[in-house]
Amino acid sequence: MLFGSHISTEAPFSEAINRAESVGCECMQIFANPPQRWNPVAIPEKEISRFIDLNKKANINPIVIHSIYLINLASSNSFFYEASIKTLIDDMKKAQLLGAIGANFHVGSTKGKKLSEVIDKIVLGIKTVLAASEKPYLILENSAGAGDIIGDKFEELAEIMAKVNSPRLKVTLDTAHAYGSGYNVAMEDGLEETLKEFDKYIGLENLVCLHLNDSTAPLFSNRDRHADIGKGYIGKEAFARIVNHPKLSHLPGIIETPNMKTSEEISDIELLKSLRK
Numbered sequence: 001m002l003f004g005s006h007i008s009t010e011a012p013f014s015e016a017i018n019r020a021e022s023v024g025c026e027c028m029q030i031f032a033n034p035p036q037r038w039n040p041v042a043i044p045e046k047e048i049s050r051f052i053d054l055n056k057k058a059n060i061n062p063i064v065i066h067s068i069y070l071i072n073l074a075s076s077n078s079f080f081y082e083a084s085i086k087t088l089i090d091d092m093k094k095a096q097l098l099g100a101i102g103a104n105f106h107v108g109s110t111k112g113k114k115l116s117e118v119i120d121k122i123v124l125g126i127k128t129v130l131a132a133s134e135k136p137y138l139i140l141e142n143s144a145g146a147g148d149i150i151g152d153k154f155e156e157l158a159e160i161m162a163k164v165n166s167p168r169l170k171v172t173l174d175t176a177h178a179y180g181s182g183y184n185v186a187m188e189d190g191l192e193e194t195l196k197e198f199d200k201y202i203g204l205e206n207l208v209c210l211h212l213n214d215s216t217a218p219l220f221s222n223r224d225r226h227a228d229i230g231k232g233y234i235g236k237e238a239f240a241r242i243v244n245h246p247k248l249s250h251l252p253g254i255i256e257t258p259n260m261k262t263s264e265e266i267s268d269i270e271l272l273k274s275l276r277k
């Protein structure tokens with residue numbers, strides 16, 4: 001498994017490559033738009049070409065774009081719904097320009113409705129985004145399932161995928177979200193069971209990225225609380241199993257915590273590298 005983290009794209013945008021290299025990233029995740037704002041912001045052309053040039057040397061691959069936090073393809077507010085689609089299309093176009101594999105996003109919240117009442121809207125939104133972009137994957141991320149947030153159970157993501165029916169619709173598995181929603185990836189048999197379930201509903205061939213976060217929220221808590229590797233309920237031993245698992249070891253493993261020094265005075269990326277067999 002290749003390891004990387006979420007890297008800042010604060011201006012100048014292309015500096016993300018140098019920042020990633022300096023913390024030991026082998027792959028990485030970035031925002032291509034300000035995560036808390038609706039209006040897509042253009043990346044200067046010279047920043048795009050410098051980004052690509054720098055990465056020819058650094059070879060940080062794959063790159064995944066994380067879309068903005070505001071996306072909600074289940075929103076009954078037409079402004080939010082249209083803006084979600086517009087932003088995802090922008091992220092997909094930027095993914096293609098930057099050589100990223102695709103745009104990862106959280107589907108959104110049903111806000112008290114059943115998934116069956118909003119699924120057509122979600123499916124239409126995803127199809128619109130896919131039709132407006134050429135190559136990159138559109139990547140659904142599993143959620144911890146707080147409140148009415150969609151995608152905590154693999155069945156929900158599978159339902160959406162079946163209706164969209166596109167080979168470009170893929171999935172990211174976030175270990176902390178999975179744990180919060182009751183998939184016990186901390187235990188050896190729990191990990192096996194999780195992968196079996198994933199394969200049954202979604203298909204392991206559709207898994208393109210892992211978010212490697214430990215969790216300070218307990219199993220079945222439906223809470224999303226990322227922790228540094230080894231500092232939560234999942235634990236270091238479980239991550240050693242995850243990163244070396246034959247069904248997962250070909251995937252990029254992205255950490256979303258600040259990659260701070262752990263108690264052992266090494267960063268999460270260094271820690272994960274030390275677990276890699």
Ligand SMILES: [Zn+2]
Pocket residue numbers: 141174211256
């Ligand atoms: Zn995540």
